[in-house]
Amino acid sequence: MSIDLRISGGVVMTPSGPTTADVLVAGGRIAGIVGSDVSIESDRTIDATGRLVLPGMVDVHVHTREPGYEHKDDILTTTQQAAAGGVTTIFGMPNLQPPTTDVATLSDVFERYGRTSIVDWNHNPAPTKPAEIQGMSDLGIRAYKIYMVVDTGRTYPHPAGTGMHDHGHLLQIMDHIVATGKRFIIHPHDQALMDYIEGQYLARGENTPEGYASAYAAREGVIWDTAIDVVLRLAEASGCPVHIAHIQTRRSIEAVRRAKAAGVDVTCEVNHWAPFLSTWEDVQVLGPYALSYWVPDDNRAAVWEGMRDGTIDIASSDHAPHTREEKEIGWTEMWSAHTGTPGIQYYYELMLDAVNRGELSLQRAIDMVATVPAEKFGLEGVKGSLVVGADADIVIADMAHEWTITNDDVMSKTGWTPYDGRTVSARIERTIVRGRDVYADGAVVGEPGYGVLAAARNDPAAQAAEHTADLAGKDLK
Template sequence: MADLVVRSTRVHTGLRELPAQIVIKDGLVTGLRELGETVVAARELDLGDQLVIPGLVDTHCHFRDPGFTHKEDLASGTRAAASGGVTTVFDMPNTEPPTTTPDRLRAHLDDLDRKSVVDYGHNASAVEPDLIPELAAAGAAAFKLWMSYDVERTYPHSPSTAVTDRAVLYRAFEEVAGTGLPLYVHPTDHELYNLNSSRAKEQWGVDPASYARSFRLGDSVAFNAAVATLLEFQRSVGTRLHVLHLSSVEGIRMVREAKAAGRSVTGEANPFAMFVTNDWDRIEQRGPFVLGQWVPPADDVAMWSAIVDGTVDVIGSDHAPHTTEEKLPGWKDMFAAPSGSPMIADYLRLLLTAVHDGRLTLDRVIELCCVNPAQLVGLTGRKGTLEPGADADFVVLDLDHVAPIDGSTSLYKCGWSPADGIVTRGRVHRTFLRGTEIYRDGEVLVDEGFGRPVIG
């Protein structure tokens, strides 16, 4: 007897959409049966025509825990994830202390085990190349580096999680290659960006508009030069390189060419760039509450083309909350205020709206948010799919829901969203993890610690 059978005329397994019964036992999908076929189960859930998709896998989250838990913590962040249809998360190492040693990584994974309501892994810091093999053995899902750090602020881009010395960066590539794990890199040339920041301040001052323009001076030269360096190191060493924040014409061209040559390179785009910071009017209206990096029109076209054509492999939320009090000083000096914004509860709504508007197909959204992220971290067949043998992680969608995003009613600890006011079509109605309902209509239904590790 199955534990649960879920019926819908619209089940997307990650590979195909079909009318089906999802048969679940011991937290796993054990079969897909035709509607009308007899299935014996302890519980039945008939969803009619509601769309069911695999739970999202988010490989790029900043939960601010430990060290900055006034912004977010592992419990609040993963509750927000569940509300956004995300059932597996991988958080980043810019915590305090950062996960630069095996002991710190083990402690962080233990903390996730106590607090997370969804399944989890962690992307460890690669700033100490000699420790990379030990970090991999201790349970790192992947490795993360920043190529630059903040000058006028100490967070979120700390010198303790950045590598600006190219020899050290090259050694990190070598050591990560030996583990077989992916290396995620935030590509910004440190010296070039500092030069551009100085020039922006001299020309426009320190307000949000100046800050936004500073990232794109020299036709995004600081970003593009960093991508060129990363791709050359990857060509030399063979590391599994995952390029974050793809959003420039030239950076996309370089990544596309590397992929066409068969190299082990993947790319990521982020929802704030796709829906928020590619709108100059929104930057002017909301300033520090959306920045981040501006995406000018030509880069926006290139980014969306790359998302559609497969150059971009993954959409990661880059969920990065700060409090309202921390953001407000950015109106006067954005260079000194923290960058980043919450997104994990909102991005599926934004993507469903793009599907409704014809900008993306549902198949492509599921590739970008479910199938490909699972593949990136070695979880193909287990996460990001509803084919038999996978964990029974799925999301029930209400595609008729039309409303503006309102971060004040979200599960974010900070109580706001960069997408506030954007009207979306479609939302998460219910979220299931390993066959257990963990979220429904604004309420998380499981306790902290329900999540399990997916690595090791």
């Protein structure tokens, strides 16, 4: 057997737990996890002594902004941030221009990824055109995505064509998705309740970060809880696998816990801002730069509890970059600001820092960022775990490296991070995608276009991607 790469001396996080071992890589896949005494020649060796060897993050919720909003970020800059942050696979979102709602727009987005993505990729189109659902599935997607929301005072980040909040329409689409075997990602939102609640705040002139934060968290998060209750019941009625984005309230977490116990196929995610950027102090100090959403203390405690006990399955960044100009207006007109925050570059390291602080076990962190998203989105055995036969998507991290996040290091076009000035106790040193370095020694070294479609081994779309990659000299596998 010809070995391309040997990662030696590190503590390897395997599905059965940590073990001091060497990882062997051949043809872009993990060929073995062996003791250091196993003698075998390799073309290259990386010394990981004193480091953790981890699976790369599978981030199923990423806003690349391409096409249509490339002034915020694009596929290249997003995947540069991914590489620096230990993310080896991204799933893009459909709120683009034009929105990804049919085979034609999805094919265009796939071509864009193929030209410039540094890491592996997939995309979650909006299933708002029933006749297009099966065709988009056939291209190799792993999930669909809709928003149960219509923006107030702006047309972005939830553009027309990506929204759906009529319950009958939701059930109809779930029935279509069931036939594809894919998962349905839903941004929960009770639009009717939000219209009423927002109206009260705006009528009082509270168009500020504090007003906006309070409105979305009003009445203990009623707009989230009622929407999630509907989604869970429709998922049960249809048999459609659903994934709930932005989980953030105690009642919602309890509802998901009950639904799982009842056999509903539901997963949910926590985004970087919920555990790490959602206090009232964050809202007061950072204003529009902290929003996304405010998570009151009781709800944040429930989020951490759900992360620890597995009710919250997945950590996804919800990377949502906006320019300073698009944020600054929010100090006085928050409902006109673009909400969302960049997050993909630092989320994995923030999770590892939480491990060091005793907030989360290392196994739970790895499950949330890598293993479970791969399993639940149809990539088990391909992504998300350090097992023989899986893609060699590997992160090497120093768990005893204290450093400070600054705007100077941000790779997003926006040039800012809400974590500017925050000290973190763990550092990702190297990111490897299919056996090849994409980030090393503090620099992105991956080549644009190296990334390929992430799909199940037996998926015809994956086989086509593998053939295309081979023709392009990408050394896929």
